Amino acid sequence: MRRTLAENMLKICETQNAYFLTGDIGSFGLKPFADKHPDKFINCGVAEANMVGVAAGLAMSGAVVYIHSIVPFITMRCYEQLRVDAAMQNLPIKVLSVGACFDYSTMGVTHHGYEDLALMKSFPNFRVSVPSSPVEFKEVMLASASRSCPEYIRLTTANIKGYNGSPILREGTGTVVLSYGALLQDILDVCEQEKLSARVVNMSCLKPLPDLKPLLSGCERVVVAEEHFANGGLGQEVGYQIAKEGYGVDFDALFVKDYVRSYGTYDDMKKAAGLDKATIAQAIRGTQ
Amino acid sequence: MQDVARRLRAKIVRTVYENKEGHLGAALSVVDCLYALHAWILRPNDLFLLSKGHASIALYTVLDELGKIPEGMLGTYCKADSIIGGHPARNAELGILNTSGSLGHGLAIAAGLALAKPDSNIYVVMGDGECNEGSVWESLLFIAHHKLRNIVPIIDDNKSHTEILNLYPMHYKLWAFNFSCRPIDGHDYDALKQIGPGEFPAAYLMHTVKGKGVSFMEGQEAWHRRIPTQAEYEAAMKELEG
Numbered sequence: 001m002r003r004t005l006a007e008n009m010l011k012i013c014e015t016q017n018a019y020f021l022t023g024d025i026g027s028f029g030l031k032p033f034a035d036k037h038p039d040k041f042i043n044c045g046v047a048e049a050n051m052v053g054v055a056a057g058l059a060m061s062g063a064v065v066y067i068h069s070i071v072p073f074i075t076m077r078c079y080e081q082l083r084v085d086a087a088m089q090n091l092p093i094k095v096l097s098v099g100a101c102f103d104y105s106t107m108g109v110t111h112h113g114y115e116d117l118a119l120m121k122s123f124p125n126f127r128v129s130v131p132s133s134p135v136e137f138k139e140v141m142l143a144s145a146s147r148s149c150p151e152y153i154r155l156t157t158a159n160i161k162g163y164n165g166s167p168i169l170r171e172g173t174g175t176v177v178l179s180y181g182a183l184l185q186d187i188l189d190v191c192e193q194e195k196l197s198a199r200v201v202n203m204s205c206l207k208p209l210p211d212l213k214p215l216l217s218g219c220e221r222v223v224v225a226e227e228h229f230a231n232g233g234l235g236q237e238v239g240y241q242i243a244k245e246g247y248g249v250d251f252d253a254l255f256v257k258d259y260v261r262s263y264g265t266y267d268d269m270k271k272a273a274g275l276d277k278a279t280i281a282q283a284i285r286g287t288q
Numbered sequence: 289m290q291d292v293a294r295r296l297r298a299k300i301v302r303t304v305y306e307n308k309e310g311h312l313g314a315a316l317s318v319v320d321c322l323y324a325l326h327a328w329i330l331r332p333n334d335l336f337l338l339s340k341g342h343a344s345i346a347l348y349t350v351l352d353e354l355g356k357i358p359e360g361m362l363g364t365y366c367k368a369d370s371i372i373g374g375h376p377a378r379n380a381e382l383g384i385l386n387t388s389g390s391l392g393h394g395l396a397i398a399a400g401l402a403l404a405k406p407d408s409n410i411y412v413v414m415g416d417g418e419c420n421e422g423s424v425w426e427s428l429l430f431i432a433h434h435k436l437r438n439i440v441p442i443i444d445d446n447k448s449h450t451e452i453l454n455l456y457p458m459h460y461k462l463w464a465f466n467f468s469c470r471p472i473d474g475h476d477y478d479a480l481k482q483i484g485p486g487e488f489p490a491a492y493l494m495h496t497v498k499g500k501g502v503s504f505m506e507g508q509e510a511w512h513r514r515i516p517t518q519a520e521y522e523a524a525m526k527e528l529e530g
Contacts, residue, residue: 042403045433050396050426057400060385065400080390081423085397088387089378 001137001155002026002098006033008138009066012145013037019058023048023069025098048073052081052093059091064145070099071113071154079119086150087123093150095120096141100130100156100181101227101256102269112269113154114256118232120152121207127151128207130180132160132169136204139165156227157266158182160202167215172199175284176219178238180204182266183227183275190277190284198223198284203234212241216249223283225254225275252283289501290477292353293320297501298528299349299362305521309366309374313511315346317446317474317496318413322350324480325411333408335401337386339394340415340444341375342513347384348372357382392421395441399427402436409485411440417448419455425465432466432489440483441491444474446498451509458493467491475500502527 005026010033012018020030021042027034034041044051048069055065067074074097075082086093097116104111120128127149131137137155144151158181160169170188175198177187187200201215216222222242224235235253242251256273270276296319304310318340327350330336338347348365351357357372364370371379375389386397398412418424431439449455459469467489473479474496483492498512499505502524516524 044430047426047430049392049423050399050430053393053396053423053427054400054403054430056386057397057402058404060397060401061404063404081393081396084387084390084393 001131001134002029004134004138005068005096006030008141009033010036011142012064013040016145017063018145019055019063019065021051021055021065021067023051023067023073025069048078049081052078052085055093056085056089056091059093064092064094066094066096068096068098070104070111071097071116072099072110075113075116075119075152082150083123087125090125090148091150092148094144095150095152096155097152098155100154102260102266102273103157105266105269106263108263109259109261112260114227114229115232116152116154117206117228117234121232123150125149126207127205129205130154130156131204132158132181132184132202133163134159135163140204154181156181158184160184160188167202167204167210168199169202170198170200172197174198174219175221175223175286176201176216177223177225177284178203178215178234179225180206180234181227183225186270186277187225187280190281194281196281196284206234206237209237209241212238212247213245216247219249221250221252221286223252223254225280225283227275228255230255230257250286252286254279254283292323293475293477293501294528296323296346296349296353298525299352300345301502301516301521301524301528303345303349303362303365305516306363307365307367308515310345310515311342311513312505313498313508313513314340314343314415314444314446314448315349316500316502316505317498318343318444319346319350320475320477321413321442321444321480321494322346323353324477324483325413326350326354326356328481329483330411331409333405335385335405335408335410337394337398337410337412338376338388339386339412340391340418341388343415343444344372344374344376347376351382391415391418392423395424395427395431395439398439398441399431399434399436402431402439403434406438409438409440411442411483413442413444415448416443416445416455417452419443419449419458420453428462428465428467435489437485437487437489439489440485442483442494443491444494444496446496447507448498462491462493469493471495
């Protein structure tokens with residue numbers, strides 16, 4: 001997805017007044033955009049609080065402004081700036097994060113990102129998305145440019161093939177698995193390898209959450225698996241909807257339970273957090 | 289003290305007394321600057337940001353004095369359904385650009401506006417206490433790096449920082465951040481009329497007195513956010529209205 005940023009920005013700037021601000025990451029990848037629009041690309045340095053305010057000032061002038069950095073720095077370091085400058089002033093500031101959950105596994109715990117969705121969803125006027133592939137990301141990013149609200153888009157390494165706009169990636173019966181981002185591929189793989197009949201749903205739009213009724217229809221069991229802490233994640237939201245709407249289905253959720261302070265590959269991290277394929281398979285079967 | 293300076297202060301004290309809210313100390317230190325900016329300095333394309341939002345009553349009073357908000361609106365200050373209150377909220381109708389109250393936001397927003405509008409001057413009024421916020425120093429780095437000369441930061445140095453983290457020597461700090469530092473008397477209208485952008489990124493260090501104009505409030509930290517009693521109100525109005 002990061003590789004498509006320059007291309008997407010070039011497309012957006014064909015019709016709109018848009019800026020791209022980075023907290024000193026991705027400058028190389030953005031070069032084609034920066035070369036064409038040097039006044040629209042600003043490396044704001046390692047100063048995220050200021051970057052959000054600068055974005056607000058640019059947005060007040062009528063521009064749509066994309067801001068980019070690693071999850072903890074673009075969501076938590078400058079949370080109060082996002083609250084006042086983006087959310088309260090309701091400006092078209094679009095936050096593009098990288099380093100979802102364990103994407104920076106070898107970088108250690110400061111670079112993990114498993115609280116971001118809760119924080120961004122808590123702003124009432126933010127849209128929150130986790131696209132499932134570069135193709136879907138392009139669609140989400142281009143659509144964001146013509147919306148006046150603030151948004152959060154979590155970039156991941158996900159590359160689910162065959163995106164056609166439908167949230168249902170795999171039809172099935174009995175159990176429906178709701179997830180987002182790169183974990184969707186693990187879930188699809190597990191279902192194939194273990195010959196599980198589950199339906200798999202891409203919940204790329206976390207806020208506003210789509211109507212769950214058609215996604216759950218015909219299923220008796222719902223499993224949410226997510227690269228996020230439980231608090232404020234998709235699982236809590238889905239559990240709430242099931243209770244509120246009286247869907248009468250069994251419910252289980254897999255999520256990151258604690259900081260993972262060790263190092264390793266992305267797969268090592270998922271295993272340490274209980275999001276590995278074997279655990280997912282057990283949850284889908286209901287034999288956990 | 290000039291007539292307008294007394295009149296503005298009387299309105300501020302009356303509104304705070306009657307509506308039972310407001311930061312009198314900061315409002316009385318900054319009101320002359322806000323008046324000068326709005327009466328004489330801001331051109332049609334220029335923009336103004338109040339970053340020290342707790343002085344909101346001074347801004348509303350200046351807008352009222354200049355007929356820039358509807359008559360009678362000042363009386364709704366902090367009341368139910370009012371659009372003016374203890375800290376300003378962004379409001380196109382009133383020409384209030386930024387939601388403030390949280391310190392250390394205005395200068396960064398000014399930087400964004402200055403980049404997008406190179407032909408406008410962006411005036412941003414901050415507090416000296418506000419300069420304790422780290423984000424202010426991030427913004428100074430950014431503005432100096434981009435040599436944004438169309439931002440005019442005005443630091444209302446009403447000596448709040450002497451109660452918190454000391455800023456002095458502030459001019460050395462600004463110089464070290466590649467800013468020029470321009471001292472100014474924030475209660476001298478002839479001096480305030482000269483405010484404008486400089487040849488380099490430049491900030492005004494505006495020397496003021498907290499609670500200026502009411503003898504028993506001047507320099508008194510107790511009047512940061514205190515509501516006058518009836519006797520104090522009458523004494524203050526006697527000083528201001530004679």
